[in-house]
Amino acid sequence: MKISARNVLEGKIIEIKEGATTSHIVLDVKGLHLTASITNEAVEEMGLKAGQTASAVIKSSDVMIAVA
Structure with missing residues (x-):
């Protein structure tokens, strides 16, 4: 599979929280x-x-964090 996203991080699923x-x-x-x-x-x-x-x-140009 080819995708345009450049941020692909491989890992292991450690938890699935179903809602x-x-x-x-x-x-x-x-x-x-x-x-x-x-x-x-x-x-x-x-x-x-x-x-x-x-x-x-991850396909995004921004990741934001804010605190009050």
């Missing part, structure tokens, strides 16, 4: 934990499970 319609997938990338929100349907279709290798694909 009413959306799941949070926690991916361990070299000790850094990234969380992605995807639909429960996508989790099922992709067969995602804890312990599985997966990639975070």
Whole structure:
């Protein structure tokens, strides 16, 4: 598969937190934990499970953090 995103980080799924319609997938990338929100349907279709290798694909020009 070829994609245009340049930020692809491979890691291991360490947790899947299922909600009413959306799941949070926690991916361990070299000790850094990234969380992605995807639909429960996508989790099922992709067969995602804890312990599985997966990639975070980041396609964005900005990542912002703010504090009050």
